[in-house]
Amino acid sequence: MKSDTAAVAEGDRMSTRDLLLTAASELMRKRDTLNVPISEIAAEAGVNSALVKYYFGNKNGLMLALLERDLGASITQLSALVNMDMSPSKKMRYHLSGLVRMYFRCPYLQRLLIKTMRDESAEIARDIAEKYLAPISHAYHAMISEGVAAGEFKPIDSRLFYFIAIGAADQIFSARFVLKYVHGIDEIDDELRRAYVDTTITLIMDGLLAKS
Amino acid sequence: MKSDTAAVAEGDRMSTRDLLLTAASELMRKRDTLNVPISEIAAEAGVNSALVKYYFGNKNGLMLALLERDLGASITQLSALVNMDMSPSKKMRYHLSGLVRMYFRCPYLQRLLIKTMRDESAEIARDIAEKYLAPISHAYHAMISEGVAAGEFKPIDSRLFYFIAIGAADQIFSARFVLKYVHGIDEIDDELRRAYVDTTITLIMDGLLAKS
Numbered sequence: 151m152k153s154d155t156a157a158v159a160e161g162d163r164m165s166t167r168d169l170l171l172t173a174a175s176e177l178m179r180k181r182d183t184l185n186v187p188i189s190e191i192a193a194e195a196g197v198n199s200a201l202v203k204y205y206f207g208n209k210n211g212l213m214l215a216l217l218e219r220d221l222g223a224s225i226t227q228l229s230a231l232v233n234m235d236m237s238p239s240k241k242m243r244y245h246l247s248g249l250v251r252m253y254f255r256c257p258y259l260q261r262l263l264i265k266t267m268r269d270e271s272a273e274i275a276r277d278i279a280e281k282y283l284a285p286i287s288h289a290y291h292a293m294i295s296e297g298v299a300a301g302e303f304k305p306i307d308s309r310l311f312y313f314i315a316i317g318a319a320d321q322i323f324s325a326r327f328v329l330k331y332v333h334g335i336d337e338i339d340d341e342l343r344r345a346y347v348d349t350t351i352t353l354i355m356d357g358l359l360a361k362s
Numbered sequence: 363m364k365s366d367t368a369a370v371a372e373g374d375r376m377s378t379r380d381l382l383l384t385a386a387s388e389l390m391r392k393r394d395t396l397n398v399p400i401s402e403i404a405a406e407a408g409v410n411s412a413l414v415k416y417y418f419g420n421k422n423g424l425m426l427a428l429l430e431r432d433l434g435a436s437i438t439q440l441s442a443l444v445n446m447d448m449s450p451s452k453k454m455r456y457h458l459s460g461l462v463r464m465y466f467r468c469p470y471l472q473r474l475l476i477k478t479m480r481d482e483s484a485e486i487a488r489d490i491a492e493k494y495l496a497p498i499s500h501a502y503h504a505m506i507s508e509g510v511a512a513g514e515f516k517p518i519d520s521r522l523f524y525f526i527a528i529g530a531a532d533q534i535f536s537a538r539f540v541l542k543y544v545h546g547i548d549e550i551d552d553e554l555r556r557a558y559v560d561t562t563i564t565l566i567m568d569g570l571l572a573k574s
Contacts, residue, residue: 183480260537314561318530321526325528332499353523353569353570
């Protein structure tokens with residue numbers, strides 16, 4: 151049985167864990183890099199860096215928990231979207247908009263996913279694929295099949311469409327230095343994000359829609 | 363004045379340099395990673411690893427030379443394409459096909475470019491931007507402006523189109539593990555590459571074309 155103190159400590163533990171995740175996310179976003187030392191993450195969260203080891207084992211554990219935090223909710227939403235009573239075109243448009251917004255919030259996300267699947271063991275890679283990638287792949291397959299059946303979409307391989315859509319939505323965030331060094335734009339602000347959402351949706355949707 | 367021996371040595375030097383670049387490219391492609399030790403690159407090239415230092419200074423120098431080898435020719439071709447007497451749609455279609463083929467040959471290229479611009483000094487990043495990225499950006503601006511003027515393309519921001527096209531063309535190569543872990547596909551063969559070229563071109567071109 152837990153004492154009151156232990157229960158309070160548990161409450162604290164939850165919020166310290168979230169603080170660390172938020173700090174890691176913020177620093178990776180601000181500095182446009184995946185390489186942020188544990189000590190600086192802890193400092194940003196205002197906690198002792200030993201707590202990273204306590205909550206996550208090590209930095210890899212922290213990164214896996216961040217993937218879960220960032221991707222978990224989006225994947226639940228995507229599955230819900232697929233089952234909604236809405237036209238396939240509307241669903242896809244809604245999804246693409248959410249995708250760009252997700253990368254705007256977490257511009258490191260696609261790089262973190264790629265790095266984690268490359269650097270961790272095959273077992274962890276398989277686990278990530280099963281938890282996050284397979285559900286996305288199924289959702290794309292369902293949305294595209296439905297759109298093709300409704301005569302709204304061209305017949306297109308949903309596996310290939312997945313790469314095209316993810317690549318298009320992510321690239322401005324993965325290659326932010328192009329904005330900086332070629333166009334003199336230091337930050338992706340709300341206006342640029344909206345323009346990117348609009349342009350990406352127009353291009354991909356007009357590409358996907360069956361010709362009337 | 364050079365002796366015959368020195369001239370022969372210079373000939374050898376050229377080919378050893380190319381051997382090392384080819385070896386680095388091959389290993390990064392096969393292993394699907396940027397992290398290949400110098401010793402293994404030298405072994406693959408069949409030369410002493412001290413020669414990496416001799417020709418490139420260090421591994422960063424080798425990577426910069428590889429960017430030059432892989433991107434240099436493509437950028438010259440792109441500039442030539444822009445000036446050809448050909449419809450804007452045909453030019454863009456041709457370019458997109460070449461882009462996917464380039465990533466098929468050098469699937470590490472976009473990741474290497476991103477990593478180099480992130481990790482090297484701001485001076486080197488600016489130099490890379492000037493040598494490779496600005497010419498691509500100008501070519502996109504010219505092709506899109508021409509297409510819009512001809513009534514073939516939608517009015518679209520060429521800076522944003524750049525990210526969408528590069529991201530779409532590259533993603534299947536950057537995230538090859540998705541093919542492996544989600545679809546059980548170990549390698550991108552010619553057939554899959556052709557399918558990806560076709561799907562990418564169809565989607566992006568139909569998205570770009572003005573509605574009649």
